Amino acid sequence: MxxxxxxxxxxTLRGARLPKWAPWAIAAGSIALGLGISAAxxxxxxxxxxxxxxxxxxxxxxxxxxxxxxRRQAKDRVVTALVWVAFLLxxxxxxxxVWSTVQRGVKVLDGYFLTHSMGVVPDSQPGGGIYHAILxxxxxxxxxTLIAAPIGVLTAIYLVEYGRGxxxxxxxxxxxxxxxxxxxxxxxxxxxxxxxxxxxxFGFAGxxxxxxxxxxxxxxxxxxxxxxxxxxxxxxxxxxxxxxxxTILKVVLPTSMGGITTGIMLSIARITGETAPVLxxxxxxxxxxxxxxxxxxxxxxxxxxxQYGSGETPAYDRAWAASLTLIAFVMILNLVARGIARxxxxxxxx
Amino acid sequence: MxxxxxxxxxxxxxxxxxxxxxKRAARxxxxxxxxxxxxxxxxxxxxxxxxxxxxxxxxxxxxSLAISKDEGNFLTTFEWNTGAVPPVFGIAVLAFGTIVSSxxxxxxxxxxxxxxxxxxxxxxxxRLRGPIAYVIDLLAxxxxxxxGLWGAMILVPYLTGLFxxxxxYLGWTGIFSxxxxxxxxxxxxxxxxxxxxxxxxxxxxREVFRQVPQMHEEAALALGATRWEVIRMAVLxxxxxxxxxxxxxxxxxALGETMAVATVLSPDFLIHGxxxxxxxxxxxxxxxxxxxxxxxFGRDALIASGLVLFVITLLVNGAARAIIARRKEYSGANx
Amino acid sequence: MAKRIDVSGLTAYYGSHKAIEDISMTVEPxxxxxxxxxxxxxxxxxxxxxxRMHEVTPGGRVEGKxxxxxxxxxxAGIDPVSVRREVGMVxxxxxxxxxxxxxxNVAAGLRLNGNYKKSELQDVVEKSLKGANxxxxxxxxxxxxxxxxxxGQQQRLCIARAIAVEPNVLLMDEPCSALDPISTLAIEDLIxxxxxxxxxxxxxxxxxxxxxxxxxxxxxxxxxxGQPGKLIEIDDTERIFSNPSVQATEDYISGRFx
Numbered sequence: 001m002x003x004x005x006x007x008x009x010x011x012t013l014r015g016a017r018l019p020k021w022a023p024w025a026i027a028a029g030s031i032a033l034g035l036g037i038s039a040a041x042x043x044x045x046x047x048x049x050x051x052x053x054x055x056x057x058x059x060x061x062x063x064x065x066x067x068x069x070x071r072r073q074a075k076d077r078v079v080t081a082l083v084w085v086a087f088l089l090x091x092x093x094x095x096x097x098v099w100s101t102v103q104r105g106v107k108v109l110d111g112y113f114l115t116h117s118m119g120v121v122p123d124s125q126p127g128g129g130i131y132h133a134i135l136x137x138x139x140x141x142x143x144x145t146l147i148a149a150p151i152g153v154l155t156a157i158y159l160v161e162y163g164r165g166x167x168x169x170x171x172x173x174x175x176x177x178x179x180x181x182x183x184x185x186x187x188x189x190x191x192x193x194x195x196x197x198x199x200x201x202f203g204f205a206g207x208x209x210x211x212x213x214x215x216x217x218x219x220x221x222x223x224x225x226x227x228x229x230x231x232x233x234x235x236x237x238x239x240x241x242x243x244x245x246x247t248i249l250k251v252v253l254p255t256s257m258g259g260i261t262t263g264i265m266l267s268i269a270r271i272t273g274e275t276a277p278v279l280x281x282x283x284x285x286x287x288x289x290x291x292x293x294x295x296x297x298x299x300x301x302x303x304x305x306x307q308y309g310s311g312e313t314p315a316y317d318r319a320w321a322a323s324l325t326l327i328a329f330v331m332i333l334n335l336v337a338r339g340i341a342r343x344x345x346x347x348x349x350x
Numbered sequence: 351m352x353x354x355x356x357x358x359x360x361x362x363x364x365x366x367x368x369x370x371x372x373k374r375a376a377r378x379x380x381x382x383x384x385x386x387x388x389x390x391x392x393x394x395x396x397x398x399x400x401x402x403x404x405x406x407x408x409x410x411x412x413x414s415l416a417i418s419k420d421e422g423n424f425l426t427t428f429e430w431n432t433g434a435v436p437p438v439f440g441i442a443v444l445a446f447g448t449i450v451s452s453x454x455x456x457x458x459x460x461x462x463x464x465x466x467x468x469x470x471x472x473x474x475x476x477r478l479r480g481p482i483a484y485v486i487d488l489l490a491x492x493x494x495x496x497x498g499l500w501g502a503m504i505l506v507p508y509l510t511g512l513f514x515x516x517x518x519y520l521g522w523t524g525i526f527s528x529x530x531x532x533x534x535x536x537x538x539x540x541x542x543x544x545x546x547x548x549x550x551x552x553x554x555x556r557e558v559f560r561q562v563p564q565m566h567e568e569a570a571l572a573l574g575a576t577r578w579e580v581i582r583m584a585v586l587x588x589x590x591x592x593x594x595x596x597x598x599x600x601x602x603x604a605l606g607e608t609m610a611v612a613t614v615l616s617p618d619f620l621i622h623g624x625x626x627x628x629x630x631x632x633x634x635x636x637x638x639x640x641x642x643x644x645x646x647f648g649r650d651a652l653i654a655s656g657l658v659l660f661v662i663t664l665l666v667n668g669a670a671r672a673i674i675a676r677r678k679e680y681s682g683a684n685x
Numbered sequence: 686m687a688k689r690i691d692v693s694g695l696t697a698y699y700g701s702h703k704a705i706e707d708i709s710m711t712v713e714p715x716x717x718x719x720x721x722x723x724x725x726x727x728x729x730x731x732x733x734x735x736x737r738m739h740e741v742t743p744g745g746r747v748e749g750k751x752x753x754x755x756x757x758x759x760x761a762g763i764d765p766v767s768v769r770r771e772v773g774m775v776x777x778x779x780x781x782x783x784x785x786x787x788x789x790n791v792a793a794g795l796r797l798n799g800n801y802k803k804s805e806l807q808d809v810v811e812k813s814l815k816g817a818n819x820x821x822x823x824x825x826x827x828x829x830x831x832x833x834x835x836x837g838q839q840q841r842l843c844i845a846r847a848i849a850v851e852p853n854v855l856l857m858d859e860p861c862s863a864l865d866p867i868s869t870l871a872i873e874d875l876i877x878x879x880x881x882x883x884x885x886x887x888x889x890x891x892x893x894x895x896x897x898x899x900x901x902x903x904x905x906x907x908x909x910x911g912q913p914g915k916l917i918e919i920d921d922t923e924r925i926f927s928n929p930s931v932q933a934t935e936d937y938i939s940g941r942f943x
Binding site for chain 2 (some may be wrong): 046047072075079084086096098152157159161167170171180185186189194212215216244245266274276279280319320323327331334
């Protein structure tokens with residue numbers, strides 16, 4: 001039994017192990033070294049010493065583990081180190097994004113800012129607000145939802161409840177394709193229509209482009225939710241002699257309502273931040289325009305872009321404040337949507 | 351899923367003989383309510399198809415208007431001069447910039463995202479996993495314009511040091527040489543895009559890794575595998591197709607991203623050998639920045655470039671689906 | 686190769702829940718020991734403490750001693766990875782790696798431990814597959830995915846994978862419960878052959894199986910749901926099934942509960 005191969009394996013269960021605090025010690029050492037090297041070389045960027053420290057940490061881990069333990073353990077530890085470094089590396093920019101938006105955004109964000117338009121305030125002067133932009137965004141997104149949500153939900157019903165054959169397969173395929181359309185291409189499509197009919201920018205044009213972006217997302221999420229409804233429920237209802245359409249309306253949809261709502265809200269959150277189509281189709285305005293069917297309108301993401309583009313310090317402050325408002329709106333939508341999903345989850349029997 | 355085949359076994363109280371219902375449902379139900387409802391839902395599906403067809407048709411039509419008057423070669427000209435008489439424009443620089451910036455973004459984002467996904471499923475302290483994943487999920491919803499603003503105001507100034515460093519040590523390669531302009535180059539765009547698509551790729555990969563059956567991981571553990579070996583033997587092979595589709599999702603985002611690129615890049619119409627020198631452009635960025643001063647003809651030209659972007663994203667998505675389909679055949683048997 | 690296992694005062698927890706309490710027993714080398722008992726009595730948990738797989742479960746924690754010959758598996762400085770290398774395991778549901786071929790599945794454990802020549806690997810794979818009575822069925826398709834085999838073949842593939850690294854002990858957690866009677870018989874025959882070389886511990890729900898394959902049988906029970914499982918008695922299989930010393934054992938075996 002004991003061939004040459006069997007003899008190669010370690011004769012004991014014991015292996016030299018690094019103590020539990022070893023990774024932390026190596027990390028601390030690498031950071032100190034990284035800072036030292038940066039200071040010595042006259043590097044000033046925080047990114048640089050952090051990268052040096054990360055590199056030293058990974059190398060140090062491998063060398064020390066390979067000496068004290070063995071190659072396999074060393075590899076395992078290096079991967080652990082890499083995974084931690086990757087995580088920290090990613091946290092820094094994402095945390096910075098959130099932090100700087102909040103920190104710079106609160107500067108001019110107040111009641112006045114939310115309830116006034118830019119009007120005649122020049123970009124170079126402080127003052128003004130985002131009321132017109134909020135109004136525009138709400139109208140554009142609201143109209144887009146009114147178009148996309150019913151079409152999306154109905155399409156999903158078709159795919160799950162009736163869908164068979166070539167038409168259903170084509171719809172499934174093109175919903176996938178549609179999910180991948182860049183937002184600017186959706187904007188260009190509506191733009192090409194507007195060029196045909198020689199129209200000027202107006203809010204509803206933006207809604208149409210946003211609706212194109214929203215539809216496939218609604219279809220996908222609704223489909224998922226409808227598939228979760230157990231077939232027994234449908235059969236029970238059909239067996240009672242309830243027609244199929246009433247079964248869908250009275251049994252299937254109410255059961256999956258929570259999930260469908262969540263999906264729609266998440267897709268609203270997604271299109272609210274879309275800038276590119278709005279830039280092409282709605283154009284932006286400094287004034288309040290409550291009519292989405294005529295004349296250029298403002299929009300929150302577009303406002304951020306235009307304030308940033310003006311290159312003036314007070315405009316930067318407004319851009320940050322508008323970003324904070326936009327993020328807050330999107331996050332609230334997300335949190336509420338997830339709340340609904342969680343609250344409804346047990347009832348749909350997931 | 352298959353309701354009507356199952357309902358053939360339903361008891362008789364339903365008026366029509368059940369066997370034929372399947373055929374009827376396909377043709378259109380007999381009951382008025384059913385007919386209306388089926389019509390509505392099928393109509394929505396057809397409308398969706400019509401929209402897709404219209405997008406392709408209208409973009410192609412407007413693009414053809416522009417391309418037919420183009421005096422340069424639409425694919426190879428290094429110029430975008432739609433106001434000139436005759437107009438000269440081409441997408442070479444845009445295609446190059448779009449692809450290069452997306453490749454940079456993928457090279458940075460995919461390994462880090464996979465690492466974070468593994469961190470969240472296998473390495474992080476158990477109590478932190480849920481909350482961190484939730485936060486990353488939320489970050490995926492941050493609008494791209496906010497990333498753009500942050501990139502231009504915070505990231506760009508920070509990159510000066512990094513660029514100097516790259517120039518000093520890797521400048522000899524050519525692609526990392528730097529003449530010292532503002533760090534608003536293709537590399538900047540790539541880095542910002544990487545940060546943007548990181549949460550998306552991370553989330554999808556994490557979901558995939560979570561679905562690796564416990565029994566495969568235990569099989570590896572019971573053979574005496576370390577944590578990394580478990581991941582290599584059981585987790586990564588199982589999650590490969592999922593990670594690929596997640597990456598393609600991210601790539602699709604990166605290719606079509608407009609605002610984040612438009613805010614951090616100082617564009618020009620040249621292909622630069624160095625990733626650090628400002629200049630170049632992407633399809634989406636070019637459309638956004640050239641749009642406001644474009645004439646109707648200029649807009650048609652931009653639509654033509656948008657059509658190319660559309661085709662590229664379609665190809666990427668198609669490739670992703672093909673890869674996933676092939677992988678499924680191999681590992682799907684008991685996946 | 687086979688080693689003796691000597692457990693003393695072993696208690697295992699899931700978080701704050703005590704799953705098994707104060708278990709002591711000896712498992713003889715080159716024999717088959719079967720664990721029987723009602724569901725939830727902790728026999729699988731106990732099995733998983735024998736190769737330190739229990740601590741992989743979130744909240745899993747162990748107190749007490751498990752001596753493998755003269756080394757305590759839970760002693761200071763013991764590497765759980767090496768423990769699992771020496772104490773192999775076969776699971777309830779066959780779990781070959783789905784993306785690996787039959788050959789790679791068997792070679793997986795060896796490849797972890799250093800560099801083997803292709804010919805060496807081939808020898809071990811052939812030997813292990815023969816040892817698992819699977820060689821004749823798969824020798825022509827070693828490069829096909831292991832997931833293409835039948836359930837019983839997959840389970841024998843998993844056994845081949847486990848014995849390829851020449852462990853000292855082989856733990857089997859209800860290895861036949863997902864299999865049909867014919868495959869079950871094949872595995873039982875295999876167990877009879879493997880005990881010539883390995884110390885085998887098998888958890889089973891099937892008392893006939895315990896009676897058929899094992900030399901010694903341990904009966905586990907729990908006082909009530911939520912209470913920790915305990916070892917009631919361990920003895921020669923013949924005695925357990927004919928004349929157990931504890932009333933509860935007799936009740937369980939004669940089908941009065943569980």
